[in-house]
Amino acid sequence: MTEVWEYYRLELVAVEDQIRQNLGSKVALVNTVAAHILNSGGKRIRPLLLILCARLAGYAGRDDVLLASLIEYIHTATLLHDDVVDHAEFRRGRRTAGGLWGNQVAILVGDYLYSKAICHIVGFRDQDVNECLSEACRKMAEGELMQLSYKDDASISEREYLKVVAYKTGSLIAAACRIGAVVADADPAFRDALFQFGQAIGVAFQVADDTLDYAAPRESLGKSQGNDLGEGNVTLPLLHLRRHCTDAERLRLAEVMEKKPNGNGELAWVVSLMERYGSIGYAMATARGFVRTAKVHLDLFEDSVHKRALQVVADYMVSRDH
Amino acid sequence: MTEVWEYYRLELVAVEDQIRQNLGSKVALVNTVAAHILNSGGKRIRPLLLILCARLAGYAGRDDVLLASLIEYIHTATLLHDDVVDHAEFRRGRRTAGGLWGNQVAILVGDYLYSKAICHIVGFRDQDVNECLSEACRKMAEGELMQLSYKDDASISEREYLKVVAYKTGSLIAAACRIGAVVADADPAFRDALFQFGQAIGVAFQVADDTLDYAAPRESLGKSQGNDLGEGNVTLPLLHLRRHCTDAERLRLAEVMEKKPNGNGELAWVVSLMERYGSIGYAMATARGFVRTAKVHLDLFEDSVHKRALQVVADYMVSRDH
Structure with a gap:
C-alpha cells in the first residue's frame, strides 16, 4: 500500500490543495x-479510490481531483455528525470538533460542508453524479438510523447487520468509485462494475473495522476497544458469538450488554468468548470474502497499474493499518 | 390571510398528501x-409561496406541488437541527424530536430528510432548481454558524445582523419563490424578481419573529418570551436599545446578558427599556420596510388573484399570527 500512496502522491497532493481551496x-x-476535522489524519481512501477508478477507466483530465475533494467533504460531514451521535470525545487520537467547540458547531459545520459539496457537485451538470451522490447521502443517513433503531437489539439477523453496513459505509465508497468511471465517461457496464466494487470493499472495510473493535489494542486504531459493546451496537462478531455460545453464556451476554461495560473485565470476558468460538476469525473471514467479491468486478478491466493499485487498496481495507 | 388559505386549499391538501407519500x-x-415534526402544525408558508409564484408566472401543471413538498422537507430538516442547536424542548407547544427521541435521532432524521429531498430534486434535471436550492442550503448553514459565532457579542452591526437573517431565513424562502418561477419556465427577469421578493419577505419574517420574542406573550407563539436574550442571540431590538440607552444602562445590559436570564425580572427590565426607547417599534418598522421592498418586486407582474395573494402573504409575514 505504501507504493500505492507513493505512486499517486501528486494526485493526492492536488486533492489536499483542492480541499483547502x-x-x-x-x-x-x-x-x-x-x-x-479535514486535517485530522484521514487517509483519503475515498478520494484515492475515485482517482484510481477514473484512471482505470482511461481518464487523464483534472476533474477527478475536484470531485475527489468533494467526496471527502461529504465524508467529513458525516464524521462530524457521527461523532455527535456517538458522543465521541476523540477521533484518531485528537479531540473531536464537538468536544472542542460544542455539538452545535459540529452539527452546523457538518451541514455546511455537506451543502457546500452539493453546490459544487451540481455545478458539474452531470445527472449520474447528482443521482449517485444524493442516493449515497440518503443511504448513509438511513443506515445510521437503522443502526440506531437496532441499538441493544442482539436478535437482528446477519442480513440486517450487513444492510446497515452497506448503507452507512458502502454507499459513499461505491459512489466514489462510480463517479471515477463517470468522469472518464465510461460505459454503463464499467460504471456499474466500479460501483459494485466500491460497495463490496466498503462493506469489507466496515465489517473489518467492527471486528477490530474487539480485537485491536488501543494504540493501533487510535481509539479504545469495545466501543460498540459499550454503545449497544450489535456487530458481526457479537452476532456470531450469540449464535454459537451456550444458553447460559447468551444470558450473561445479555446482562453484560444491559450494563454497558467500558473497558473492564466484562469486555475481556466477551473477547475471550469470541476467541473461543472463533467469532473474530469468522467476522474477518467474512470481510475478506467481500474483498474477493469486489475483485471479481474488476475482471471487466484489462490489466494495468491502476487495476493492480485497486486490488492492493481492496486488501488494505481489511488490514489492521487503516 | 384566511381567504388565501381557503383559495389555495386544494393545492395545500395536495402538498400534505405529497409530504406523506x-x-x-x-x-x-x-x-x-x-x-x-412534519405534522407539528407548521403553516407551510414556503410551499404556499412556491405555488403562488408558480401560478403568478402562469404555471398550470402539478410539478409545483412536489417541489413545494420538498422545500418543506428541507425546512423541516433545518428545524430538527436548529432545535438540537438551541437545546429547544418545545416547538409550537409540542415536545421537540430531540426531547422525545434524543438528539441523535433528531440529527440523523434531519440528515435523512435533507438528502431525501436532494434525491428528489436532482430527479427534476433542472440546473436552476439544483443551483438555487443547494445555494440556499449552504447559506442557511452558514447563517446559523454566523449567528453562533456572534453569540453574546452585542457589538455586531445592524448590517451583520441582517446578513445572518438573510442567510438563515431569507435564502430558503427566496429559493421557494424562484423555483415557482422556474417550474413555470418564466424569463430570467421574472425568476430574479420573485427571488428578491422571497428574500425580502424572508428577512421581514425573521426580523418580526426576533422582535416578537421580546413583545409576545407566551401563548401566541407557543414558545416562551426572551429566548434570544437567554441564548445570547443579539437581535435587532437589542441592537437598537444598545445604541440609544445610557452608558449605565448599557453596562447593566451587558451584565444581564452575561447572566443569561430566563423569564425573570431582568427580562422584564430589558423589555421595559426597549419600550421606553422605542426599540420594538423600530424593529417592527424595519420588518415592515422589508415587506414594502418585497412588494416593489411584484410590480413586474400584471395584476391577478395570485399577485394579490402574494401581497397578503407578504403582510402576514410580519403579523403576530404567523
Missing part, C-alpha cells in the same frame, strides 16, 4: 472547525 | 420521527 467561508469559525 | 422509509423510526 474549496473552504474559504467568510465565517472564520467555519474555516477553523472544518480545517481541524 | 415521499416519506416511506423502510425504517419505522424514520417515519415516526419525520411524521411527528
Whole structure:
C-alpha cells in the first residue's frame, strides 16, 4: 500500500490543495472547525479510490481531483455528525470538533460542508453524479438510523447487520468509485462494475473495522476497544458469538450488554468468548470474502497499474493499518 | 390571510398528501420521527409561496406541488437541527424530536430528510432548481454558524445582523419563490424578481419573529418570551436599545446578558427599556420596510388573484399570527 500512496502522491497532493481551496467561508469559525476535522489524519481512501477508478477507466483530465475533494467533504460531514451521535470525545487520537467547540458547531459545520459539496457537485451538470451522490447521502443517513433503531437489539439477523453496513459505509465508497468511471465517461457496464466494487470493499472495510473493535489494542486504531459493546451496537462478531455460545453464556451476554461495560473485565470476558468460538476469525473471514467479491468486478478491466493499485487498496481495507 | 388559505386549499391538501407519500422509509423510526415534526402544525408558508409564484408566472401543471413538498422537507430538516442547536424542548407547544427521541435521532432524521429531498430534486434535471436550492442550503448553514459565532457579542452591526437573517431565513424562502418561477419556465427577469421578493419577505419574517420574542406573550407563539436574550442571540431590538440607552444602562445590559436570564425580572427590565426607547417599534418598522421592498418586486407582474395573494402573504409575514 505504501507504493500505492507513493505512486499517486501528486494526485493526492492536488486533492489536499483542492480541499483547502474549496473552504474559504467568510465565517472564520467555519474555516477553523472544518480545517481541524479535514486535517485530522484521514487517509483519503475515498478520494484515492475515485482517482484510481477514473484512471482505470482511461481518464487523464483534472476533474477527478475536484470531485475527489468533494467526496471527502461529504465524508467529513458525516464524521462530524457521527461523532455527535456517538458522543465521541476523540477521533484518531485528537479531540473531536464537538468536544472542542460544542455539538452545535459540529452539527452546523457538518451541514455546511455537506451543502457546500452539493453546490459544487451540481455545478458539474452531470445527472449520474447528482443521482449517485444524493442516493449515497440518503443511504448513509438511513443506515445510521437503522443502526440506531437496532441499538441493544442482539436478535437482528446477519442480513440486517450487513444492510446497515452497506448503507452507512458502502454507499459513499461505491459512489466514489462510480463517479471515477463517470468522469472518464465510461460505459454503463464499467460504471456499474466500479460501483459494485466500491460497495463490496466498503462493506469489507466496515465489517473489518467492527471486528477490530474487539480485537485491536488501543494504540493501533487510535481509539479504545469495545466501543460498540459499550454503545449497544450489535456487530458481526457479537452476532456470531450469540449464535454459537451456550444458553447460559447468551444470558450473561445479555446482562453484560444491559450494563454497558467500558473497558473492564466484562469486555475481556466477551473477547475471550469470541476467541473461543472463533467469532473474530469468522467476522474477518467474512470481510475478506467481500474483498474477493469486489475483485471479481474488476475482471471487466484489462490489466494495468491502476487495476493492480485497486486490488492492493481492496486488501488494505481489511488490514489492521487503516 | 384566511381567504388565501381557503383559495389555495386544494393545492395545500395536495402538498400534505405529497409530504406523506415521499416519506416511506423502510425504517419505522424514520417515519415516526419525520411524521411527528412534519405534522407539528407548521403553516407551510414556503410551499404556499412556491405555488403562488408558480401560478403568478402562469404555471398550470402539478410539478409545483412536489417541489413545494420538498422545500418543506428541507425546512423541516433545518428545524430538527436548529432545535438540537438551541437545546429547544418545545416547538409550537409540542415536545421537540430531540426531547422525545434524543438528539441523535433528531440529527440523523434531519440528515435523512435533507438528502431525501436532494434525491428528489436532482430527479427534476433542472440546473436552476439544483443551483438555487443547494445555494440556499449552504447559506442557511452558514447563517446559523454566523449567528453562533456572534453569540453574546452585542457589538455586531445592524448590517451583520441582517446578513445572518438573510442567510438563515431569507435564502430558503427566496429559493421557494424562484423555483415557482422556474417550474413555470418564466424569463430570467421574472425568476430574479420573485427571488428578491422571497428574500425580502424572508428577512421581514425573521426580523418580526426576533422582535416578537421580546413583545409576545407566551401563548401566541407557543414558545416562551426572551429566548434570544437567554441564548445570547443579539437581535435587532437589542441592537437598537444598545445604541440609544445610557452608558449605565448599557453596562447593566451587558451584565444581564452575561447572566443569561430566563423569564425573570431582568427580562422584564430589558423589555421595559426597549419600550421606553422605542426599540420594538423600530424593529417592527424595519420588518415592515422589508415587506414594502418585497412588494416593489411584484410590480413586474400584471395584476391577478395570485399577485394579490402574494401581497397578503407578504403582510402576514410580519403579523403576530404567523
